[in-house]
Structures are given as structure tokens and as C-alpha cells.
Amino acid sequence: MADEIRVGPASSLPPRTVTGSGGYAVGNIGGDLFALSRRCRHLGADLAGGSIDREGCLVCPWHGARYDVKTGHMVRGPQGTFARIPGLGTLNMLFTRVLPLRRGEVVERDGTIYVR
Ligand code: FES
Known part of the structure; x- marks a missing residue:
């Protein structure tokens, strides 16, 4: 289908x-698939290189911000040096309340994953 992006075999x-x-x-969290726009709202890291933590959040590969994959909201701000900047994490989290990561619909058909 024209408006679907092929991801690959399941x-x-x-x-x-x-x-x-x-x-x-x-990503895949215990069989539940999700798709979020892939640029971190902090400094634009590619979230496709991120990881999934124990709570099922997507973790940014650069500074460890965490995203709720169901809403696209940042639920923990950037870590490391950035975590010591007063208000920065809160500001980033509030930003994604207004402008969350875009969510795509993931479908699996004939053993292949697509996003639309
Ligand atoms: S670029 Fe994602 S937390 Fe900094």
C-alpha cells in the first residue's frame, strides 16, 4: 500500500x-509493536538506535531521555550533564506534552511489519 512503510520481516x-x-x-515490547517519530525532542538523536527499558519506555541513545511509547511523551528528561541544568528536564517533558513524538500504526501482514 502506498501509505505504508515496510519495516521488514517480523x-x-x-x-x-x-x-x-x-x-x-x-520497536517491540513483549510482542506489542510501536512506532514513534525517530528524532529525540532534546537534541535530535535517532531514536531507532535507542533501547527499551524495564518499564517499556523507549530510551534515547544519546542522553537517556525516556519516552512513553503509547503517548509519545517524554517521561524523563536528558541525563548526565543535562540533568544538572535546573528545569531542563521539566521543560523538555512539557514540550512533548504539547508536541509529542508522532505515533504510527504498526501492522503485521504475512509475516512482514509495516507502519502507517
Ligand atoms: S538527544 Fe535524546 S536525550 Fe539528548
């Missing part, structure tokens, strides 16, 4: 992994 996205396809970071 077998290429096992639980707790994230990959990239088009403008999306696509």
Missing part, C-alpha cells in the same frame, strides 16, 4: 529491540 524485530524505518523508530 522475525527481524524480536522483543526489546528497536529499529528504524522511514521517519519512525519501530
Whole structure:
């Protein structure tokens, strides 16, 4: 279909992994698939290179901001040096309340994953 982006075979996205396809970071949390726009709202890291933590959040590979994959909201701000800047984490989290990561619909058909 023209408005779908092919991600790849379902077998290429096992639980707790994230990959990239088009403008999306696509991941698998215990069999539940998600797709979020792939640029971190902090400094634009590619979230397709991120990881999934124990709580099922997508973690940015650069500074560890965490995203709720169901809403696209940042639920923990950038870590490390950035965590010591007063208000920065809160500001980033509030920003994604207004402008969350875009969510795509993930479908699996004939063993292949697509995002639309
Ligand atoms: S670029 Fe994602 S937390 Fe900094």
C-alpha cells in the first residue's frame, strides 16, 4: 500500500529491540509493536538506535531521555550533564506534552511489519 512503510520481516524485530524505518523508530515490547517519530525532542538523536527499558519506555541513545511509547511523551528528561541544568528536564517533558513524538500504526501482514 502506498501509505505504508515496510519495516521488514517480523522475525527481524524480536522483543526489546528497536529499529528504524522511514521517519519512525519501530520497536517491540513483549510482542506489542510501536512506532514513534525517530528524532529525540532534546537534541535530535535517532531514536531507532535507542533501547527499551524495564518499564517499556523507549530510551534515547544519546542522553537517556525516556519516552512513553503509547503517548509519545517524554517521561524523563536528558541525563548526565543535562540533568544538572535546573528545569531542563521539566521543560523538555512539557514540550512533548504539547508536541509529542508522532505515533504510527504498526501492522503485521504475512509475516512482514509495516507502519502507517
Ligand atoms: S538527544 Fe535524546 S536525550 Fe539528548
